Amino acid sequence: MALHWKLVIDTSDAPTLADFWAAALGYEVEDQSTLIDRLLAAGQLDDSVVTEHRGRRTFRGFAAIRHPDDPFDRDTGVGQGRRVLFQDVPEPKTVKNRLHIDVHAGAEGLAALVERLESLGATRIREFDKGPAGHWWVMRDPEGNEFCAAQ
Structure with missing residues (x-):
């Protein structure tokens, strides 16, 4: 259950x-x-x-x-x-998240997803391209919480 x-x-x-x-x-x-x-x-x-x-x-x-x-x-x-x-909560975010959300690109592809997320207020931090193991961007939401935009 x-x-x-x-x-x-x-x-x-x-x-x-x-x-x-x-x-x-x-x-x-x-x-x-x-x-x-x-x-x-x-x-x-x-x-x-x-x-x-x-x-x-x-x-x-x-x-x-x-x-x-x-x-x-x-x-x-x-x-x-x-x-x-x-x-x-009263305290600000101070360290890297221990848990994060992965947002996966659909048919539009990773570049379009990242651009759409940026238009909503996200920021790019670092790109990872591990070939067959995956391609993704670490990003931050408007309050600084890390998440990944992935292919």
Whole structure:
């Protein structure tokens, strides 16, 4: 039996980084505004933990993305499959990641993928071409988290 899981990434601006990764991966940013509105109306949530991003209410310091083909709870907006949660933390990133995401190029090829990721705010760090073993770029997302763009 497969376990339900999500990848959690520490951030300084969760909604903005969620936007980047949703665009990079072709995922959808979760819309939890219906849940937030319901909790606010019932008095179960204080306005201080809510903010607005791109015209919808979100939980302050949190954002999540989900694969567009995976199921999600329509009452809460929470994905029930492949999901990444971004959470704000007070300390900045200081060292290399111990875990990273590999984004694989499709038919467009590696060069086009790298250019698209750069247009979203990523930066190139170092290229590796190991012939038959693989060709990839180490890149950084807008907050400096390392990831790979690979053929």
